[in-house]
Amino acid sequence: MYIVPEKEIAALVTRKDNFDAVEQVFASMASKSAYNFPVIREAIGHADALYGFKSGFDRAALNLGLKSGGYWPGNAAKGLTNHQSTVFLFDADTGKCRAVVGGNLLTALRTAAAAAVSVAHLARKDSKVLGMIGAGHQATFQLQAVAEQRDFEKVVAWNRTPEKLASLEKVAKELGLPFESVSLDELGAQADVIVTIVSSQAAILKDGQVKPGTHIACMGTDTKGKQEVEAALVARATVFTDEIAQSISIGEAQHAIADGSLKQADIAEIGAVINGDHPGRRSDDEVTLFDGTGVGLQDLAVASKVVDLAIEKGIAIEVDF
Structure with missing residues (x-):
């Protein structure tokens, strides 16, 4: 299993990487080769936090996994980002955990990429x-x-x-x-x-x-x-x-x-x-x-790209899991 820490992501992925990943997954969704699973989002009754999961499977890219996280309104006072998330990717052939990726920056990047894709096409x-x-x-x-x-x-x-x-x-x-x-x-x-x-x-x-x-x-x-x-x-x-x-x-x-x-x-x-x-x-x-x-498939698409780049550049941390 690979781990790609949040601190490494900014230097790994480009806006074009994110654009291409999001554009591809939107195309896969429309062709019905990729689908999102039901979203879970709950107030946990602690720290005023909202917590949930977005997940899905892209058969074309074989991206399977979920983004886990939510919103902790008191984080700013602790020097942390209020939105906290982590992406988990799984091997579509075996179900084994392939990677754990920091999801905070990726969420911002994939959201921006989605808007950019819409502008490019519309x-x-x-x-x-x-x-x-x-x-x-x-x-x-x-x-x-x-x-x-x-x-x-x-x-x-x-x-x-x-x-x-x-x-x-x-x-x-x-x-x-x-x-x-x-x-x-x-x-x-x-x-x-x-x-x-x-x-x-x-x-x-x-x-x-x-x-x-x-x-x-x-x-x-x-x-x-x-x-x-x-x-x-x-x-x-x-x-x-x-x-x-x-x-x-x-x-x-x-x-x-x-x-x-x-x-x-x-x-x-x-x-x-x-x-x-x-x-x-x-x-x-x-x-x-x-x-x-x-949608969760956006998160999986950009996270998968980050993992590939991290492995290629020797930045990914490999652990026996």
Whole structure:
């Protein structure tokens, strides 16, 4: 069995590695050669923590395993990341544990890669302005990954507390892109691609604020009750997702489904676009929306890539288990 510690991962894997792994697993899901198992997520009644498992099996890549972890709100005071996770990979032929991999950074990387895959396949080719809504820990990963998918000329951003946009401005400057803090009205009027990455219980971005032809990647809604954009905007858009079952129950589509303005049959898997079974964007005026709910197969795909690289570079720790 191999162990790849959290501290080694940043130097091992590139954004292209993550993009390719996530793109491949979305394609496998759409072709029904990969599937996620039911998610377990529970409040454990200690330390205000939420704990759970995401797991699945990709027959094409032979990735079998699970991500175990959750959210400990008191960790920051202890000098630790509030989100804690570990990925366990198993040999699909024997069931033996193949590897244990630190999952904290990988979770951020695979979430950003999912948004990037959606932009690569759904955004207009002439997209020039990238809009960012949210400035938390995940936002910088989103900006780095998505900015590589089009020849953007500018980044505009909004956050409830504008001073927190400094981290995004720093990344934009590193990418050589002008950066501007704007209102939501201004963001929607300018942006050709919008990434939302906030934890919210009420819609932040409204239908009337989004111009025709925009691609939106909604990456923050992964729990029942959460909401980043107005249901009318979801209903107006052509909606794509990682997994339809999660999109309608815990994803951004849940609210439009609940009010009847969107039907399950209206939602397509992003993997179908990757496979060529769905045309994706049909016109320059069409609003497209990716509902990124986050699935266990993403974690397994990027973790497997990390293990291969760690073994190749002699970094993986091998133990008799």
